[in-house]
Amino acid sequence: MNARVDPNDAIIELAASCRFKPKRWSRVAWDWGVGALEKHPGPREWQDDINGVIEAHLANPATRYQPLQIAVASGHGIGKSAEMAMLSNWAMSCFDDAKIVTTANTEGQLRTKTAPEIGKWFRSSITGHWFDTQTMSIKSRDRLHADSWRQDFIPWSEHNTEAFAGLHNEGKIILLLFDEASKIHDKVWEVAEGALTDENTVIIWIVFGNPTRNSGRFRECFRRFRHRWVQRQIDSRTVPGTNKAYLQRLVDDHGEDSDIVKVRVRGQFPAQSAMQFISEADADKARKVHLRKEQYSFAPVILGVDPAWTGDDKLEIMLRQGLYSKSLATIERNDNDVEVANLIARLEDEHQADAVFVDAGYGTGIVSAGQVMGRSWRLIWFSGKSVDEGYLNQRAYMWGQKKKWLKQGGAIDPADEGLYQDIVGPETVARLDGKIQLESKEDMKERGLPSPNKGDALALTFAEPVAKKDRNAGNVHGGAGRGNMAETEYDPLKG
Template sequence: MKPAQRRADPNDAIIELAASCRFDPDRWAHLAWDWGVGELEGIDGPREWQSDINRVIRDHLANPETRFEPLQIAVASGHGIGKSAQMGMLSNWAMSCFANAKVVITANTETQLRTKTSPEVGQWFRRSLTGHWFGINSQSIKSRDVAAVETWRMDFVTWSEHNTEAFAGLHNKGRIILLLFDEASGIAPKVWEVAEGAMTDENTVIIWVAFGNPTQNSGRFRECFRRFRDFWVTRNIDSRTVPGTNKRYFERLRKQYGEDSDVFKYRVRGLFPEQSAMQFISSADADKARDRHLRKEQYSFAPVIIGVDPAWTGDDKLEIYLRQGLYSRSLASLPRNDNDIQVANLIARLEDEHQADAVFIDAGYGTGIYSAGQVLGRAWRLIWFSGNPIDPGYLNKRAEMWGTMKFWLKQGGTIDPKDTELYDDLVGPETVPRTDGKVQLESKKDMKGRLLPSPNKGDALALTFAEPVAKKQRAITAADGRIIHGGNMAQTDYDPLAG
C-alpha cells in the first residue's frame, strides 16, 4: 500500500510567492491582485507613480549596504492620485512578506483615518491573495495566527501632539516597521518628532512614507522637500499625469485660478504654495532676492550696517549680519557664547574691518555684549524687539523691522544664494491675527513649536533696519599728509529705497 500523499495546500504557492517578494514590493503589487477582474476591471496594474515608489523601496532593500538604513519617502500630490490605494498595497506587502511585521498608519484627523484611510486600506487587503490570512477591522488588521496575533499586526492610530504615546513600543528589531502618514501636511509637528524615535532599531527594515496634498508652505511635511531634503526621497505628483483622474475638472480649475496660482499648485500640480495664508514673507520674494546679483557700484555708496542677534538658547547660534543698501551678507555664525567680552571684541573687529556706520544689537540677550562694547568705546545701539515701533501699524519694533525688510526684498534686496538658513528664516515666520489690525509676528517659541528653528539670521538682518543711519564722515589722508574730511552725512538708510 502506497503511503498517503500530502494534499497540496494552496497556501504553499502564496507563501512561496510572498517569500520571493520580501524585498520587492513592485513585483508583489503586480502579482497579489487580480488586475482587470471584478472591482479592478479596466485597471491593468498599479499606476506609474505607485510603481515608482515601490521600485525606490525595492532598490533600497536590494542593496545589503542600505537595507537596514531607514528609508524615508515624502509624496506631495494633487487630488485623486490613489494615495490610499498605495498605502493599502504597501501595507499588504509588508504584512504578507514579513513574518511578525509591524505597520502603523496615521492621518491628520480621526475622521480622515476612520472614514477614508482605514476602509480603503481594508479593501486592498480583502482583494489581495493573502486577504484570508488576516482579520480586518476598522482599527487594526492582525494575523489570524493565534500565536502571532499581537506581534504581526497593522494599527490605524489617531495621533496628535497630545497623544504621542502611541509611538511607545514602535520597535520591531530584526523584522520590519512600516510607518505611513496620510494627509501629512496636517499632522502635528510633535508627532513627526516622536516618530523619529522609531528609526533606531538595528538590523531592521524601516520604511516611513508620508503622503499629502501640499497645502501649507511651512511645517514638517514642507521641510521634507526643503530643509530635510537630503534625508527624504521626495516626489511631486501632478494629478493630470495620473490615469483615472478628472482631467476636465482640473482644466476648469486651471482656467478659474491660473496655472501658477497657489490653489492650482496644491490641488492639482502637487506643488507647495508660494505663501501660506499666514506666512509673512513669501517664498517668491525670497527666491527673487536669492537670484539677484548686484554690482558693487549699486550699493557701495550706502551706509554699512551690522545687525547682531545673540543666541537665546543652547541650540541657537549667534548671528552677525551686514547690509549695505540692497546688498547683504553673513559675517559670522557661531555657537552660543556667554563670554560677552569675547563676542564684543569680535563685533568690534568686524565693525572696523567693514567700516560699519552703525551696529544694532538685540537687547533681549545682548545687554552684556553692549556693555562690553561700551568699555571698548563703541557707540553701538541696543534694540528692544518688544519696543515701540515708529509706524503704529506694527505691534512692536520686531514686527516693524521685519516689515521694512519685507519691503526691501520686494524692492531689490539680495541674499546669498548659498545661505539656505537665511532663506528658511525669511519664509518661516507667520503673522498672528489681531482684532486691531496691527501686524504681529509669531514668537521664536511658537516657531519652535512648529518645529521650525529660531530665525536668528533673519532677525540679525532685520536689525539692520532698526533705525535711520547716516554714513559717517571718515578722515582721509592726502598724499602730502594733510587730513581731509570726507563722507556724505546726507545719505541715510532707513527707507530701503534710499540705498
C-alpha cells in the same frame, strides 16, 4: 485517496515569491476589475512606479538592506491611501513579523480616513483572513506573533515621540508611512530617523502629502535633503479617476501657475504659502543677486544682533550695507554679556559700522557692557510700537522693511541655508484690524521650525534710518574714539 489541499498553501507560496516584489503583489492580491474594483484594471501608473522603485531597491543585494526613503508630493485625489494600503498588505503578507507604523497630520485624519481606508484594502485582499483589522491597528491572527507582526496607526505629538523612537525590527522589515506629511512636526521626523539604523533589515520610509507649506521637513525632501529621497511630484490631471472637470475649473479660475493650482492640482510647492510672510520666490531671487562693491559701498554699514533666547538657539550677528548682506557671527548661547559685547565691538571696528542694533529681549546686558566700553548701540524692542500703523509692532515693521528690500534687489549669501530658511519660515497671524503680525518664535517652534534668529538679526538692520558717519571727524563709535576700542583675548567664535 487524495490529501485535502489547504488553499492557504498556494497563498503562502505566492507571498513567499513576492517577498521582494511589491509591484507583482499589488497586481495579484486583489480582484482587479471585479466588484468594488470593477472600474480599475490594476494599480495606477504612479503607484506601479513607486512599487517598482521599491522592487528595484530590494532586487539588488547591495542596496536591499540600505534604508529607502520616498517622498510623494501630489495634487488631490490621486489614491495615496490605496498605495499605502497596498504596500502595507504586501509587507504584512510577505514578511513574517513585519512592523509598520503609520501616522498622519492629525489624529482625526488618521482615525477617520487613513486607517479605515487601509483597513478596507486589507479586508479585500487574498490575505485578509490572516489579519485582525481593528480601528487603530492591524495584527496577525497568529497568537504567538500578534504583538510582533502588526501595523499601528499612531497619532504624533512633538512632546511624546517615544512610539517613533522605539521603531526597530532587526533582521526583518520596517515600513514607516507618513500621510499628509506637510503638517507633521519636524521633531517626529527627527526621531523617526532613528528607525533607519537597524542592520540587515529592510527599511522603507514613504511620505505622502499635498505640498501646502514652503517650510518643514516635507518641503526639504525636495530641496535641502533631496539627495536622500526618491522624489515624485504627481499632477492630479494625469491620474485616472480624478475629477478632471473640477481640476480644469481651478486652472481656469486661478491660472496654471497660481499657488492654488500648484498645490491642489500639479503637486508642486507654492511660491508662497497662504500665511507665509516672505515668499520663496523673493528669497530665491535674493540668492541669485550678485553685487559689485561700488553698488553698495556708499551706503551705511549696519549690524543687527539677535542674542540667543533659549538653550538651543544661537546668537546671530548680521551686516547689511545697502542691498548687500552678510553673516558675521553665529555662536552658541553665551550668558557672559561682556564677552559678547567684546565680540560685537571687534566686529563693529573691523567693518567700520555706522550703527549697531540689538534685540532688547535678551540684549540689555550686552548693550550695558557696550556702554562701559564707550559704544552707542541701540536697543530695539520687538514688541515696541511700529512707526507704521500697518504693522502690529516693531518686529513686524522691520520684517516688512526687509521684505521690501528683498523685492528691491537685496542680496543674501546663496550658501547660507540657515538665513534662507529663516526668511521663508515665519507666517502671519490673522487679525480683525488688518494689521500685519508675525507669529512668535514660540509659535514657530510649535510648528517644528527653529527660532529665526538670523532672520531677526537681518531684520534689525532696518530698525531705524542710519546715516553714514563722517569718519574724518573722528566719530567712529557714535562719540567714542578708537582709543575706546575693546580689548580681550577671548574669541567666542573659536570656542
